[in-house]
Amino acid sequence: MVAQKIRNMEEFSAKCGVSRPTVSKYFNEPSSVRASTRQKIEAALEQYDFRPNLYAVNQNRRITKNIGIVVPYVADPFFSEVARKLERCCIEAGFSPSTFSSHGSPDHELEILDILRSMRPAGVLMAPIGRDSHKKKLEAFCKEIPTVLVDSNLEGIGATFIGSNNFQSVPLMVEYLCRTGEPPCFFEMPPVNPNANKRRAAYTQAMEELGHTPHVIRVEGDDWEFEEIGYNGGLKILEKNDLPSRTILCSNDRLAIGLMAAAYELGIKVGIAPDCTLRIAGHDDHPFARYTCPSLTTISQDYEAITERSVDTLVNLIEHGRNKRDREDTLYEGRLIMRSSA
């Protein structure tokens, strides 16, 4: 690597012995230039490390190579994992991802849309907050920029939706819990997104099909501190001691983690061991679900498949345009992860 700094593509192309437009073509798509000139350029690249000015490139390209990634709350390990995997897929597909977290606030979600607009991304992967999202503005955004919804579906918004099938995963869990003990009640908080609603509905349906009466317990809370909500709500319902069932299926793992903490504090032993008086199950296979005490029985979402498929779909959309007719949503099935809490 030579010390001399290259200021711009003009200078660099001189070092290559190739004209600037050709070098420009190369950076757009290396395979679009003849092998011999590609070699010249790459040889120079070894010597002078030059990178085209990001801003100049993006200003002039019709569409950029940027992909926006929006998750509702990056401090939630589920979403930080999702974001991480999405990023990786984007890079592999030759795009530059930029990740944003709505921090659980619909207003912030809107602000992110504005930031995204100013980035003129080729496409957006969006896990919307859900419940409180400003639907109309979101819809307008999706019409402007190719957007794939991930994890949480908003009917009719975005080009497609890719997530998991709550109507498969929840019954799977309900059946398991019924087969191995008392039929579960359902522990939830005010739903933050459609998944929460679907899970409750799927629970109710599954219970009825098995000939049991569904019981839904809802506790208060309206932010993204799910553990806290599960804990405080858990303390209340466990202290009253009039649970409809000693098996509790939680709407998600974080809620379950809070509930388990409450049970522990009240001296209630959780698990499937003989001396336990409460079974708790979750949903999502949160990265820490393996390390709760007891380890959490839950449903594992197929992260890998969801994220890969999302990026694939978006890239297709970007490169071949949208097929208006087929907003065929993809739903992946969850796997039952049997551990020791239920």
Add this chain to the structure above:
Amino acid sequence: MVAQKIRNMEEFSAKCGVSRPTVSKYFNEPSSVRASTRQKIEAALEQYDFRPNLYAVNQNRRITKNIGIVVPYVADPFFSEVARKLERCCIEAGFSPSTFSSHGSPDHELEILDILRSMRPAGVLMAPIGRDSHKKKLEAFCKEIPTVLVDSNLEGIGATFIGSNNFQSVPLMVEYLCRTGEPPCFFEMPPVNPNANKRRAAYTQAMEELGHTPHVIRVEGDDWEFEEIGYNGGLKILEKNDLPSRTILCSNDRLAIGLMAAAYELGIKVGIAPDCTLRIAGHDDHPFARYTCPSLTTISQDYEAITERSVDTLVNLIEHGRNKRDREDTLYEGRLIMRSSA
């Protein structure tokens, strides 16, 4: 809001009844134009929502308003919290943060530096991976772009370092543990960054000053799956049952969470209750430490202070240039969080 689309600042300035250079000045610093013209512009802004083209702006400004944020592993809730707070501070200070995660890989950390370079940021807030970071390249980067190191210090690299004082926090915990029971042994994994080394050293020193013999237990593992490392290592050492102490101070909370899971699985009761045979303490006050079973006694780092101070320092550096002489690192003190695990 009027339907008509504004294409560029020229068009927009016409709508304002103000010249383009003045509008440009306004977007740079609203207070730099007369109140009356500011009103004109803002009135037009209400009607036509126009935003200057991001790429054109950044291409032409001497320095951008971007700040790069780099954390070693965003799926680690500690760092996702840190990233979140850093972002917020940057925005409040009028900058545009972009967050990157090294995903625990030094090579990826280097790639991020390249991406950052091409963004020409005004400054960078960096929590380096530590142990395996390519120090020389990092150093070169810091000389190019004003960089403040956060959380994990690399001697002599960056403009300043801001983090917590392990030599205050660890002794605080050691003293507490000694006062309330058996002196602790120290549970660690191969150190991923200087903090880990400092914590061990601080532990040893504190124990000796109190007249006790320090015992360090190191378990294997070299990635960022700390819970798994704590769990697997924990199973091994707990099964052998020749612990130097029934009180274990862990190098960090995630390790402690893994260790607690191992103890639970082996039927070892953890906590300060009379029937418990093992005490476990952590360090960092991980967002979930409150919800472990039992809840985790730990050291709380002053996130808020660290992040605010980091951004303040960087903004100062950006606006007033660097004072070469005073690389005066800032260390915040940790607070002892007494819960029920130790």
Add this chain to the structure above:
DNA sequence: ATTAATTTTTAACGCGCGTAAAGTTTATTT
């Protein structure tokens, strides 16, 4: 060797905005 097809070069324009210089208007001071 001639022709056709492909690739590269040359030359030039435009993207949207920052910025600077010179001249003009507006506000402030005495």
Add this chain to the structure above:
DNA sequence: AAATAAACTTTACGCGCGTTAAAAATTAAT
């Protein structure tokens, strides 16, 4: 009211690159 300062307008250039069209060079095919 005149003098001065401050803010604004006009004009113009440049940033670094994408992109295009026409001309030139290279390669492949006949």
